[in-house]
Amino acid sequence: MDASVIVVGAGPAGLMLAGELRLGGVDVTVLEQLPARTGESRGLGFTARTMEVFDQRGILPAFGAIETSTQGHFGGRPVDFGVLEGAHYGVKAVPQSKTESVLEEWALRLGADLRRSHTVRALTDKGDHVVVETEGPDGPQRLTARYVVGCDGGRSTVRKAAGFDFPGTSATREMFLADIRGCEITPRPIGETVPLGMVMSAPLGDGIDRIIVCERGAPARRRTEAPPYQEVAAAWQRLTGQDISHAEPVWVSAFGDPARQVTAYRRGRVLLAGDSAHVHLPAGGQGMNVSIQDAVNLGWKLAAVVAGRALDGLLDTYHEERHPVGRRLLMNTQAQGMLFLSGDEMQPLRDVLSELIRYDEVARHLAGMVSGLDIRYDVDSGDHPLLGMRMPHQELITADGKTSSTELLHPARGVLLDLADDAELRDAATGWHGRVDVVTAALHEAPSHSPLQDARAVLVRPDGYVAWMSPGSRGELAEALGRWFGPAR
Known part of the structure; x- marks a missing residue:
């Protein structure tokens, strides 16, 4: 193979995915048709969840001094995101060009192979590998890879060449x-x-x-x-x-204002992420953020499968988890478009929504939807409210000193927090050594309302989502470890 994974497109999604794959120990080649970054910035900042993602990988400081705001909107109606505890609308005044620059430097530093001025003309899934035909500075080339991921935007060549269904509505204005x-x-x-x-x-x-x-x-x-x-x-x-x-x-x-989404995020050895998989009205600046989070969900899973640490079925959870997120994205951007692009006939509905937003419960619902903070994956049949949700930032004390749940995710490996100094729990995880970091810790000045206050153990996936808890989960730890990190050694 010329590469284990070929990523087509060096926008935010492609660069984020390249970095995630390198953290997972997989070689990756990124093909980008543009000779250099455009410097254009459709997006201005990023949401609270994307800020958390960058922090979990240790790259947030690269953005320099950042300013956040609790004031956002839904369809032009003001929403106070401060109703979500510890949350905000997102980071302000960071142009997308800066985000792309930070992600490119990060991916290259990790060892990604970025090839600019390479235009993909065709690809063929051979069953056990993919052949990519590309036109570059040295003429036509045929590259082979075990997997190909299309991150090449709304007019994706990869999506068309691989035959993905892309239903929905075309732009009307x-x-x-x-x-x-x-x-x-x-x-x-x-x-x-x-x-x-x-x-x-x-x-x-x-x-x-x-x-x-x-x-x-x-x-x-x-x-x-x-x-x-x-x-x-x-x-x-x-x-x-x-x-x-x-x-x-x-x-x-x-x-x-198109609204289209592929019916499947994976076809064999070809996958899609970001705008290649879903296009929509850019309401609330959600597109780049959902695209980056697509890449973070896919990256560790694809790396684990390529490296032989997990079975192929893990890749199916990428579609299972992210397709509903994309569907919800199209729904809320269409609703926002109706609110601020329609005429006076929509004013009564605008007025009603403005009244409803004054209720904290409504504001929390809309803020969670737009920010991505309300995403919950189906990871366990247990009843703990944190299962399947993002791991909140939690300061921790270990034998080596202070750390945090966020810092522990920098290497993009699973984390098993042993909060009860349980030797039996640690022994149960030995078969996943190297894939899951077991950390014995105590909560540092945990507030009484901390969701971890009564937890004895928490298993966190590399993308920052809680996969198992004790107490709270119905399944055993070994079952959760096997599901998300492959068979035990």
Whole structure:
């Protein structure tokens, strides 16, 4: 094989997946058709769950000083994310270009092979390996890999070549996004409706403002290049009355409101992650975050199968867990689109939703949905509220000093927290040495409401989700270890 895994696409999902595979000890080649990063930043920041993911891998400090906010929105209706204890809407003012730069440096440092200016033309799943035909600087090449993962965006070549079904609805309208400088523009909140559509503007710093404009009735267009800025300025003037044609465009983009998702995230030895698997209206900046979390869910599983540490069936849990997340993503972005892209006929519903959001329970529900903090996987039939949920950050005391549940996940291995100094429990996990780190610890100044307060042991997967607890789980520890980390040695 030319590589154990070939990842197609060096966006956030592809780079995150490459790093996860390298942490799992698997060689990976990333093929990217662009010669360099574009520097464009559709996303500005990342959600609370993505921040946790970066922290669990030890790369959050690479973003420098970060600013978080509890103020978010759902369909343009303000939501206080502070109703989720210890949570926030996410990190502000971090351009997607910075996120991609951090992830690329991380993946390369771990040993990923990134090949730019390589365009994938075709691929064939041979049953025991995949052949990828690509056009690069040295001409056509045929590369082989045990698995291929498409992270190549909404128009994914991998998805089409491998024959994935991609049902849903096509875009019904076109919207513009532009970063401009040299123009005084009044800030307008997301979802501000005007008689002819929806507009938004916000300062980004350094004299740059971001604008979004959706003109009602503007048909969807399949563009092969960015729209000319004067087209964007003209639409802005029609909707707001302000002339911004004299501004300098930093970059311009057009997007739509499709809602499509593949029926399966895996076909044989070909898998999809991120926008290759699901496309939607970019409401609330969820797309990049869900894509990164797709990669984190898949990475450790694929690495374990390739390295022979786990059986092939582990890969099926990737679809089982992430397809419902993608389906829920399409549902909530479609709902948000109806709220802030429709006309006056939607105002009564907007007003009702604004009233409902004042109830903490409703705000918690919407905040959990948009942030990804409410994701719960089916890992155990037990009744503990933490089973299948993300592991909260917990300060710990070990024989070697202070640590935390977050720091223990830096190597991307499983973690078994022994919170009762139980030698029998530790002995039961010896067959998974090297795959699961057993850590005897005590909670450090645990608050009375800590979900771990009464726990004797907690098994955490490499992606940060709780797979087993004592007390709380109905199955035995060995059963959970075998399910998620392969047969015992």
